[in-house]
Amino acid sequence: MSDIPRITIDQCGSHAGETVEIAGWLYNLRKSGKIIFPLIRDGRGIIQCVGLKNSLPEDLFNALKDLTQESSVIVRGKIRAEQRAPGGYELDLESAEIVQRVPESHPYPITPKDHGIEFLMDHRHLWLRSRRQHAILRVRHEIIKAIRDYFDSNGFTLVDTPIFTPAACEGTTTLFEVNYFDEEKVYLTQSGQLYNEATALAFGKTYCFGPTFRAEKSKTRRHLTEFWMVEPEMAYATLEDVKNVAEGLICFVVQRVLENRKNDLTDLERDTGKLESIKPPFPRISYDQAVEILHRKGSQIEWGGDFGGTDETLLSEEFDRPVMVDRYPSQVKAFYFQPDPDRPEVALGVDVLASEGYGEIVGGGQRIHDLALLEKRLEEHNLPREAFDWYLDLRRFGSVPHAGFGMGVERCVAWLCGIEHIRETIAFPRMLYRTRP
RNA sequence: UCCUCAGUAGCUCAAUGGUAGAGCAUUCGGCUGUUAACCGAAGGGUUGUAGGUUCGAGUCCUACCUGAGGAGCCA
Known part of the structure; x- marks a missing residue:
């Protein structure tokens, strides 16, 4: 030395x-x-x-x-x-x-010239050495650190939830099944939310942050089968609290990235002016208003349906910052959403659509806190009651209005970096037809 | 699962149904300020697979395989 x-x-x-x-x-x-x-x-x-x-x-x-x-x-x-x-x-x-010394008989495959996506994905372990991938993954790091800092300094406790889960949170069709010692079937988690409700009633305000798995046969620039999600949950909280926390979180994260990763954004040729305008308050519209806007813009959507990718893009085009859409029809939302007391046919849920057509980055809302109503919803959704018995306990012992949301990390990274495809926002993406390297 | 597009040199791409080509990479040679350096030369191919049409198929037809984009669904 x-x-x-x-x-x-x-x-x-x-x-x-x-x-x-x-x-x-x-x-x-x-x-x-x-x-x-x-x-x-x-x-x-x-x-x-x-x-x-x-x-x-x-x-x-x-x-x-x-x-x-x-x-x-x-x-x-x-x-x-x-x-x-x-x-x-x-x-x-x-x-x-x-x-x-890399031997010339077997030279480094990724030259400084153009390559196609298939070749680059096959060499993802080496592609990570390129400047663009460095910039994206450094922004990802900054986003994750900012998310943690935001919750840690606002009274939230990190309580991570299990990845092996015995039952579905949402539909069963999108679960990856795992053989658990040949004794029972368990599934890879699609959300930590049910467990978050338990930890929130224990700690007041909690969040979990980890990988999430969805066996959706989606093959688009917005989908991964394994992605990272942060999910805060708050006791004694309502839909309004969810909107305020989500807005605060997003603004904090954007600000941090602008402060600390400007060089990386420049390398990625990101128009940072569009990020500078992401400040509160975010526009807040109802599902009803969203449908009106979409009809005006030529969408065929009917009241009661969920928005498609094009609908989300059309909506986000209307605003220079993320838009919050609340009170969706209950029928398109999960069983645990609290209905609006003034309009039981809509749920106290909110989605945040990122600007520039990047789609839904946050989804959440207020949960049902009444035991009888929750039991009724389980029945309506044909869900096995015994699997949710512990979850029902949360309504038996000191139930309170509570609310939370989930934010997808990779979609945030894609949005803030201004990149086309979500596959570059994680070191080793898992997609419908790609599980290697 | 469905729809659309694409598979030609290690890579990115050309080639009207008529001799399979270029740039980069690799090898050899040249160059004391290069900026994806440049200049000269060389090697490199069962055109995704299997059939079919044709005097002749990279090119046209059929099936399959692989990949990409999108729909549905979602963060």
Whole structure:
């Protein structure tokens, strides 16, 4: 080991004029006879190095001159501000150590040229090394951290819910079945919400944050079979509370991303002006008003039906920030939604549709707190009562009005990054016809 | 499950029913400021699979496989 300090590329600005060591991989190499320009990436950034034939040992110069893409290499040299270099800083090579050389007989498959989506998805484990994927996944990290910070500093306790569950929360058709020691069937969770109601009545305000599984045979840019969802739940709370918390959360997350990940948004060519306008209050409309707007815009939707993807896009086009749509017909909502006391045919539920046509990112509402009504709904939905006995207990012992929602992380990432397809918002996406790598 | 589109070199794509091509990548050579560097040369193919039409099929027809986009459903 040398006594030269090792830095990461994002720290170059504060080390100008110093001799440092950077451990990374060869991103690209440009050469011109007696001068070489290796571009090194280290996961934090990319820096151009400069090597001159007459100032480096001959064998090192030759080894670097013929180095292959994505070979791992540790470089040492002096950092210098340089207008001509991409990134603004350059490293004058003094020495280097090649850790592993990618053989030219089997070169790195992802070249700096265009590739098709199938090829890139097959090489997802390597595709993650590209700049665009770095930017997206850093924004994802920021979003997740912001979500946690928001709830942690607003009186919520993180209480995670199980992934193996014995029964469905919503419909049974979208559950992945798991063979549990050959003894019983369990399912991968499609929502932590039923358990959240138990933890909220125990802790007041809780949230769970984890992967969720839906066996929907959906093959669109908005769907994954495994996705991450954060679900807050609050005791002594109503539909209005859900709307306010969802609005506060979304604004907080957007603000954080704008503050801390501006460079990544720039790399992704995101129009940040559209994100700057995401401030409270969000427009709040009823399902009835939404249907009116859709009819005016030519949709064929009939009252009582759920919105399709095109309907959501049409609606979100009307506003410059997310729009909240509440009081959907009870028939399109899950069994546990509290009916509106003034209009029992609609549910006290709300969906938040992201702007720019990114679709539903939040869904939630007020839950039924009355035992008799909940029992009736279970019956109407043909759900096995014994599986929900513990859930009914929550209405027997200190039942209170309570409410919560779920927010899909990947749709948020896609929206804030302004990218077309949700598959790039998670390191290893699971989709209808893709479970590898 | 349904609808639409696409499979040609390692990658991205061309090729009127008539000799299967280019750029990048790889190899060799050249170049002291390159910016997806550039210049010259070389190697690289059972055109997704199986049938069919035709003197002749990458191209037309049928079936299947694989992938992509969308619908329904959803965050």
